[in-house]
Amino acid sequence: MNDTLFILTPLFFVALGVLGLFTPKSIGKLFPLIGVALAIGLFAYTPAYTGMISFDWIGIPSMELTAIISPIRLIFFAMLLLTLFVYGLATLNSKSNEEPFTMIAAGGMGIALFSGDLITLFIGWEIMTWGSYIPLLFRKKDHKAARRYLVFSLFGAATLLTGIILIGSHENSFLISSITRESAALGVPFMLIGFLLKSGTMPFHRWVPSAYSESPDLFTGFMSAALSKAGVFGLILAITLLPISETLFATIIAWLGTLTSLFATFRAIREEEIKGLLTWSSISQVGYIVTAVALGSSLGVAGGIFHAVNHTIIKILLFTVVAGIIARTGKTRFDQMGGLIYKMPFSFIAVLMGIIALAGMPPLGGFASKWLIYSALIEKGDVLQLVVVIAASTTAFLYNFKLIYGIFLGHPTEVDLSTAKEIGWGYRLALVVPLGLLMAIGMFPSALFTVINPILTEIGLEPILQGSYAIITTSLGSYNGLFVMETFGGAFAIILALFSLVKSKSRDLNRLDIAYAGETPTEKMPLHYGFAVGREIHRILFVGYWLKKSTTHFYNWVHSITNQFASLARLIYNGNMAFFFGVAFAVALLLWIIAGGNA
Amino acid sequence: MSSKLGKKRLFISPMHLLWAIVFGGLFFAILPAISGHESIRSERVGESLLVQAPAQSGAPNAVTAVVVWFRGLDTLGEVSVLFLVAAALGMILGRGKNSTEPESKPNEIVAHAKTLVLPHFMLTGLYITIHGHLTPGGGFQGGVMAAGMALLLILAGDRVKHLHALHFLEGLVGSLYALVAISGIWFAGSFLGNLIPIKTEAFGTLFSAGIIPVLYIFIGIKVGTEIISIYDNFQRREEA
Amino acid sequence: MHPVLFIAVPLLAAFLAGPLSQIARKGWLPSIILVIAAIAAGSMLPSVLVQPINETVVIAAPLGINLYAGPAAILLILVTSIFGILLTGSKELRDHFEKSTPSTVLALLHFAGIFGIFLSGDLFNIFVFLEIAALSAYAMTAFSDTTASLEGAIKYLLAGSIASIFLLIGIAVIYLHTGTLNLAELSSTMPMVPAAAKAVIISAILLALAIETELFPLNLWVPDVYEGSGSALSGLFSAMTIKATLYLLFRVITLFGVDQSIIDLLIGAGLLTMIVGELGALRQTNAVRMLAYSSVAQAGLIVAGFFAGAHSAAIVAMIAHSAVKAGLFLIIALAGLSGSVASLTGIGLKNKFVGVTATVLILSLLGLPPFIGFAGKLLILQGLNSSVGIGAVILVLVASLVEAWYLLKLVSLIWKTESTVEFSFKPIHTVILILPLILVIAGGVYPKAILSLTDKVANDLVDIQSYRTNVLGGSATIESTDLNGGTQ
Incomplete structure (x- = not known):
C-alpha cells in the first residue's frame, strides 16, 4: 500500500487543485509547494522505481486504468516537480490566482506520465489540457488565444484518441505493455500528431505563441517548462512502441x-x-x-x-x-x-x-x-x-x-x-x-x-x-x-x-x-x-x-472552409416547411427503397 | 379572379406534377402490401376481444367494451388530448381577451328556436351517453351533442356565464375519471378495473356493465365541457 | 408500485390543475409532480433491475394494454424527471405556470405523455401518448406570446403531424398483417410479415421516429422550434422529450429486428446528423438556437452509437446529455429572456457557481475527462470503430472540434470581464444546478457506477427474449390468447 501512495501523487495534485477552488486565495497559493512536498515526502518514504496500480474504472476489464512508475516516468515527473516548485515559490509573491488550475494541470500531466495504459494517458492528457486552458481565461484581454489553444489541443487529443482506439480495438487491451508492433503501426502515427502538437513542433505550433503570450506570466513558464515535456514524453513513448x-x-x-x-x-x-x-x-x-x-x-x-x-x-x-x-x-x-x-x-x-x-x-x-x-x-x-x-x-x-x-x-x-x-x-x-x-x-x-x-x-x-x-x-x-x-x-x-x-x-x-x-x-x-x-x-x-x-494562412483557410460548410448547413435549415415536407416525402421514398419495398 | 390565379399556379412548378406522379406511382406500388385479409395471428386481437367482450364486460355493445374498458388507457389518453386541446386553445386564444359580447346581433330564428330544440338535444345526448354500452353511441357522441347544444346557445346570443363552474366541472369529471381508474388498481386488481360487479343475469340492462356506464358518463361530460370551452375561447375577443 | 401511476398521477394533477395550483402556488405544481415521479422511479429502480414489472391494464397482453416497467424505462424516467425539475422550477417557466392554469395543464400532460411512451408496451397506446406529448409540446412552444414562438409552434405542429400520420399508417399496416399491436408479440411476428408490407411498415415508422428524434434531414424544423420556445422549454425538450423518442426508436427498432441495411442507414443518419448539427451551430448568435443544433448533433451521436452496438454507452450519453443540456439551458434562462449569446457575457463573474457549472458542463459536452461525457463518448467511439470503422470515429472527432469552437466561445463570454449585461437572478435560483454538476463530475470520475446501471438498461433494450417472457409470460407463444390473466 505504501509504495502505491506515490503513484497516486498526481491524483493528490488534482485533489489539491479542486480544493484550491474553494479555499481562500492566500491558502490556495501554498498548494503547489504542498503538492511538491507531498510528492517528495511520499517518494522519500518509499523510494520506488517501479510499481503498478490498477483501478476498475468503467467496469470493462480491458479498459482498467493502470498507473505505473518506471525510470522514464520518474524523470519527467521530476521535471514537473521542479517546475512546480519554482512556480510555487514565485507565485507566493505574485498577484495571480490560477494556482488551483496549475495544480489540476500538473496532476493531469502526472496522470499522463504515470499511465500504464492508453486510456489513463488520454485522461491525464485531457485534464492537463483543460486545466491549463482555464488560466488563459484569466487575462482580461480577448479570449481568442484561450479558445485557439483548447481547439488545437483538442485536435491533438482527437488524433491521439483515434490512435488509441485503433490500438485498443486491435489488441483488445489498452495496456501499453501489451501493444504489439502491428497495432502500434496502426495507431502510433495518429498518436504522434497529438504528441507533436503538444510539444509545439511545426507545423502544429500555431497555438503556442498566442497561448503563451495570453497566459499569466508565471503560468507561461509552467507551460513551457513542464507541459511541453508531455509531448516529449509521448514522443519517447511512441518510439518505444514503434521502433x-x-x-x-x-x-x-x-x-x-x-x-x-x-x-x-x-x-x-x-x-x-x-x-x-x-x-x-x-x-x-x-x-x-x-x-x-x-x-x-x-x-x-x-x-x-x-x-x-x-x-x-x-x-x-x-x-x-x-x-x-x-x-x-x-x-x-x-x-x-x-x-x-x-x-x-x-x-x-x-x-x-x-x-x-x-x-x-x-x-x-x-x-x-x-x-x-x-x-x-x-x-x-x-x-x-x-x-x-x-x-x-x-x-x-x-x-x-x-x-x-x-x-x-x-x-x-x-x-x-x-x-x-x-x-x-x-x-x-x-x-x-x-x-x-x-x-x-x-x-x-x-x-x-x-x-x-x-x-x-x-x-x-x-x-x-x-x-x-x-x-x-x-x-x-x-x-x-x-x-x-x-x-x-x-x-x-x-x-x-x-x-x-x-x-x-x-x-x-x-x-x-x-x-x-x-x-x-x-x-x-x-x-x-x-x-x-x-x-x-x-x-x-x-x-x-x-x-x-x-501556417496562419492554412489555418485561416481551414477556418473559412468550415464556415462555408456551416453556411451550407444553415442553408438547409431555412425554416421553410414546404421544403421540409418535400424532404420528408423524399426520405420516405428512400427509406421504402432501402427497406426493400421495390424488391 | 380566383380561378385565374388557380390556373396559373397549376403550371408554376412542374415539380408538383412530378411529385404527384412519383407518389401516385408509389401508392400503387405499395397497394398490394397494404391490402389483404390474412393476418399472422389466426385471429386479430380486435376480433378476439369482440368475441369475449360481452361475457367479460357485461356490455352488449362490444365496441364500447373495447373502447372504454379493454383499451381504456387509450381512451383516457384521448380524453386527455381533448382536454389538452381545450387548454392549449384557452392559453393561446385567451390571451388578453375577455370580452364576450357578440359582434353582431344573433339570428332571430335561432334565438327563438333554441328553447324548442334544447330539451330534445339534451335528452338525446343524455340517452346516447348512458346507453353507450347497450347501443351504438356513448360518451364521445353524447358529449358532442351536449356541446352542440351549447353552440346553439352561443349562436343564439347567449354566453358562457359561469366559466369557472364550467372549468370546475371539467376538472372534477376528469379527475373522477382518473380516480376511478386508479382506485381500480387496489380494489379491482388492475388500472380501470371493475369496481362495480358485473351483473351477468341483468345482461342488456342499464346497470349490467360494471363501471363502463359510469366511465362513459364521465367521458360524456368531459367531452361536452371541453368542446364548450373551446367554443367559448373562439368567440372571445379583445375588449375594444 | 404500479407503473400506471406514472401516467395517471400527472393526468389527475392536470385535471385538477386549477385547485392544485392554489395549493402549490407560484407555479411549482409541475415541479412537484416531477419530484414525485423521480422519487417513485428512484424507489422502484433497485427492484426493477432484478425483476421488471409488467402491469396489465384490464386484460392481459397481447389482448390488452400492458405497461412494461423495465430498467430502461424506469431509469430514463428517473433521469428525465430529475433534469426536468431543473427547468420546470426555473423562473421563466414558473412565471408561465403561475400566470395561466392551461400552461400548467400542458406541462403535466406532457409529462404524462412522456412517461406513457417510456412505459407502454402497446404500439397504439404509444401512439396516443406520443400524441399527448407532441400536442402539448406544440402548445408549450407557444407559451411566450411572440411571433417567433407562434411560428415555432406552427412548424412543430406541421412536422409533428407528418410524423403522426406516418406512424399511424405504419401501425395500421402492422395491424393488418400481424393482427396485434403488442410490442412483445410483434417482436416474434414481425419476421413473418411479407417483405413488401414490411418495407412499408419500416419506412413509415422510421420516418415518424426520425422526425421525432430529430435525425437529419428530418430535423429542419428543430432550430426554429427551440428558438421560439425559449431557453427553459428548449431545455425541457432536450432533457426529456428527445430522450423519450430516442427510447422509443431504440425499443421499436430492436424489437422489430430490422435488416442490417436499415441499421447501417441509421448509423449513417446519426453521424450525418451530428456533423450537420455541429456545423449549423457554428457562428450562431442565438444561444438557444446554438444549443438546439448541439442537441440535434448529440441525438445523432447517440443514435449512431446505439445502433453501432455501443448500447450501454448510448444510454450513458443520453443521461449525460440530459444533465448537460438541462443545466446549460437553465443558465441561459437565468441570463435573461433574450437568449442571445451576448446576454451571457460575464455571467461567470457575477456568479462564480454558475460560471463554474457552465464551464464544467461544456467540458463534459465536449467529451473531456474526468467528466461523464468522456466515458460515453469513448465507448461510443469504440463501438463505431468496431462496427463501422475508423472513418466514423474520425468524423465524430472532427464534429467535436467544430463543437469545441462554438462552445468555447460561450466559455470565453461567460468569463469575460468587461460586461455591460445586468443580471437579475438571485443566487437561490442557481442552487438546483448542483444536480447536473454532481452527476457530470461523479459519473465522470467513477463511470462504473453509472455503467453498471446502464449495462442492465441496455440489456433490457436489446434482450428481446426476456422482454417477451416478461410481458407475455413464460410460455408465451404467438397464439396465446389466455384471457384469465388480467381481470378479476
Whole structure:
C-alpha cells in the first residue's frame, strides 16, 4: 500500500487543485509547494522505481486504468516537480490566482506520465489540457488565444484518441505493455500528431505563441517548462512502441524537429515581446529535443532527455525572471525596457546564466546536452540535419543577446529607474534552485546518466556508460565538465577583478552626455538598440522568404472552409416547411427503397 | 379572379406534377402490401376481444367494451388530448381577451328556436351517453351533442356565464375519471378495473356493465365541457 | 408500485390543475409532480433491475394494454424527471405556470405523455401518448406570446403531424398483417410479415421516429422550434422529450429486428446528423438556437452509437446529455429572456457557481475527462470503430472540434470581464444546478457506477427474449390468447 501512495501523487495534485477552488486565495497559493512536498515526502518514504496500480474504472476489464512508475516516468515527473516548485515559490509573491488550475494541470500531466495504459494517458492528457486552458481565461484581454489553444489541443487529443482506439480495438487491451508492433503501426502515427502538437513542433505550433503570450506570466513558464515535456514524453513513448528509427517516418519527424528549431529561432530573433521571444525560443528548443529523440539511437534519446531536463530548468528560470520583471515594471516589450542591471543585478545574473545555458555554451549544462545531440547526429551520419541544427543553435545567440541586452543594458526607455526595484523575494528565492542545478549539471554532466541509463535500458536501448560524474563520454570523445567550469570560473574571476580595478576610473553616462547628431534626445527616444536586434532579419535572402511563410494562412483557410460548410448547413435549415415536407416525402421514398419495398 | 390565379399556379412548378406522379406511382406500388385479409395471428386481437367482450364486460355493445374498458388507457389518453386541446386553445386564444359580447346581433330564428330544440338535444345526448354500452353511441357522441347544444346557445346570443363552474366541472369529471381508474388498481386488481360487479343475469340492462356506464358518463361530460370551452375561447375577443 | 401511476398521477394533477395550483402556488405544481415521479422511479429502480414489472391494464397482453416497467424505462424516467425539475422550477417557466392554469395543464400532460411512451408496451397506446406529448409540446412552444414562438409552434405542429400520420399508417399496416399491436408479440411476428408490407411498415415508422428524434434531414424544423420556445422549454425538450423518442426508436427498432441495411442507414443518419448539427451551430448568435443544433448533433451521436452496438454507452450519453443540456439551458434562462449569446457575457463573474457549472458542463459536452461525457463518448467511439470503422470515429472527432469552437466561445463570454449585461437572478435560483454538476463530475470520475446501471438498461433494450417472457409470460407463444390473466 505504501509504495502505491506515490503513484497516486498526481491524483493528490488534482485533489489539491479542486480544493484550491474553494479555499481562500492566500491558502490556495501554498498548494503547489504542498503538492511538491507531498510528492517528495511520499517518494522519500518509499523510494520506488517501479510499481503498478490498477483501478476498475468503467467496469470493462480491458479498459482498467493502470498507473505505473518506471525510470522514464520518474524523470519527467521530476521535471514537473521542479517546475512546480519554482512556480510555487514565485507565485507566493505574485498577484495571480490560477494556482488551483496549475495544480489540476500538473496532476493531469502526472496522470499522463504515470499511465500504464492508453486510456489513463488520454485522461491525464485531457485534464492537463483543460486545466491549463482555464488560466488563459484569466487575462482580461480577448479570449481568442484561450479558445485557439483548447481547439488545437483538442485536435491533438482527437488524433491521439483515434490512435488509441485503433490500438485498443486491435489488441483488445489498452495496456501499453501489451501493444504489439502491428497495432502500434496502426495507431502510433495518429498518436504522434497529438504528441507533436503538444510539444509545439511545426507545423502544429500555431497555438503556442498566442497561448503563451495570453497566459499569466508565471503560468507561461509552467507551460513551457513542464507541459511541453508531455509531448516529449509521448514522443519517447511512441518510439518505444514503434521502433521507428529505421523508417521514413522517423526521418520526417526528425526533420520537422530540425526545421522547427531553425525557423522558430528566426522568429524569436524578430520578436519584440519579451515573452514572445522566450516562447519562440521554447518552440525551437523543443525542436532540438524532437530531432534527437526521433533519431531513436541511444545517444539521440539520451541527448533528447538531457536537453529536456536542461530546457525545463532554463525555461522555468527565464520565464520566472521575466515574470518578475514584468510584475515590477508593468512593461512587456523590449523597446520599453533597458538599463535594469543597475536595479536588478540578481535578475541580470540569473538571465545571464540562463542564456549561457540556452545557447549551449560551456560551462553550463546546456552545452552537454547539445553536444550529445550533435554527437548523435554525427553518429547517425545525418550531416545535413547537423548543419541545420548547428545553424539554428548559432543563430540563437542573437536572440539570447537580445534578451539580456534589451532588458538590462543600455539606457532605460520607459522604465523609471529611480523607482524600479529588484524582482520580488519569492521570485528570487525560486530562482536559486534552477541556478544551482545549471551549475551542477555544468560541472557534473554525466551525473544525469545515472537516471538516463535506466531509461535507455527500459525502452530497450543500449545504456551509455560513463566513468566519473564530471566526464561525459560518447563514441565521439569526452569532456570534463568540472575542468571546463574551473577554467571558465577562473577566467571570469580574473576578468571581473580587472574590470573592477578599471571601474573606478569610469563613470556612468546620462542622457545629456549623448550628442545625437547635434540633438539632445528626448525622454521618449530609446537610447539602447537591444530591442532592434533582428528587426531587419527578414532582409536576409533565405530567412526573409521563410519568415513570410506561415501556417496562419492554412489555418485561416481551414477556418473559412468550415464556415462555408456551416453556411451550407444553415442553408438547409431555412425554416421553410414546404421544403421540409418535400424532404420528408423524399426520405420516405428512400427509406421504402432501402427497406426493400421495390424488391 | 380566383380561378385565374388557380390556373396559373397549376403550371408554376412542374415539380408538383412530378411529385404527384412519383407518389401516385408509389401508392400503387405499395397497394398490394397494404391490402389483404390474412393476418399472422389466426385471429386479430380486435376480433378476439369482440368475441369475449360481452361475457367479460357485461356490455352488449362490444365496441364500447373495447373502447372504454379493454383499451381504456387509450381512451383516457384521448380524453386527455381533448382536454389538452381545450387548454392549449384557452392559453393561446385567451390571451388578453375577455370580452364576450357578440359582434353582431344573433339570428332571430335561432334565438327563438333554441328553447324548442334544447330539451330534445339534451335528452338525446343524455340517452346516447348512458346507453353507450347497450347501443351504438356513448360518451364521445353524447358529449358532442351536449356541446352542440351549447353552440346553439352561443349562436343564439347567449354566453358562457359561469366559466369557472364550467372549468370546475371539467376538472372534477376528469379527475373522477382518473380516480376511478386508479382506485381500480387496489380494489379491482388492475388500472380501470371493475369496481362495480358485473351483473351477468341483468345482461342488456342499464346497470349490467360494471363501471363502463359510469366511465362513459364521465367521458360524456368531459367531452361536452371541453368542446364548450373551446367554443367559448373562439368567440372571445379583445375588449375594444 | 404500479407503473400506471406514472401516467395517471400527472393526468389527475392536470385535471385538477386549477385547485392544485392554489395549493402549490407560484407555479411549482409541475415541479412537484416531477419530484414525485423521480422519487417513485428512484424507489422502484433497485427492484426493477432484478425483476421488471409488467402491469396489465384490464386484460392481459397481447389482448390488452400492458405497461412494461423495465430498467430502461424506469431509469430514463428517473433521469428525465430529475433534469426536468431543473427547468420546470426555473423562473421563466414558473412565471408561465403561475400566470395561466392551461400552461400548467400542458406541462403535466406532457409529462404524462412522456412517461406513457417510456412505459407502454402497446404500439397504439404509444401512439396516443406520443400524441399527448407532441400536442402539448406544440402548445408549450407557444407559451411566450411572440411571433417567433407562434411560428415555432406552427412548424412543430406541421412536422409533428407528418410524423403522426406516418406512424399511424405504419401501425395500421402492422395491424393488418400481424393482427396485434403488442410490442412483445410483434417482436416474434414481425419476421413473418411479407417483405413488401414490411418495407412499408419500416419506412413509415422510421420516418415518424426520425422526425421525432430529430435525425437529419428530418430535423429542419428543430432550430426554429427551440428558438421560439425559449431557453427553459428548449431545455425541457432536450432533457426529456428527445430522450423519450430516442427510447422509443431504440425499443421499436430492436424489437422489430430490422435488416442490417436499415441499421447501417441509421448509423449513417446519426453521424450525418451530428456533423450537420455541429456545423449549423457554428457562428450562431442565438444561444438557444446554438444549443438546439448541439442537441440535434448529440441525438445523432447517440443514435449512431446505439445502433453501432455501443448500447450501454448510448444510454450513458443520453443521461449525460440530459444533465448537460438541462443545466446549460437553465443558465441561459437565468441570463435573461433574450437568449442571445451576448446576454451571457460575464455571467461567470457575477456568479462564480454558475460560471463554474457552465464551464464544467461544456467540458463534459465536449467529451473531456474526468467528466461523464468522456466515458460515453469513448465507448461510443469504440463501438463505431468496431462496427463501422475508423472513418466514423474520425468524423465524430472532427464534429467535436467544430463543437469545441462554438462552445468555447460561450466559455470565453461567460468569463469575460468587461460586461455591460445586468443580471437579475438571485443566487437561490442557481442552487438546483448542483444536480447536473454532481452527476457530470461523479459519473465522470467513477463511470462504473453509472455503467453498471446502464449495462442492465441496455440489456433490457436489446434482450428481446426476456422482454417477451416478461410481458407475455413464460410460455408465451404467438397464439396465446389466455384471457384469465388480467381481470378479476
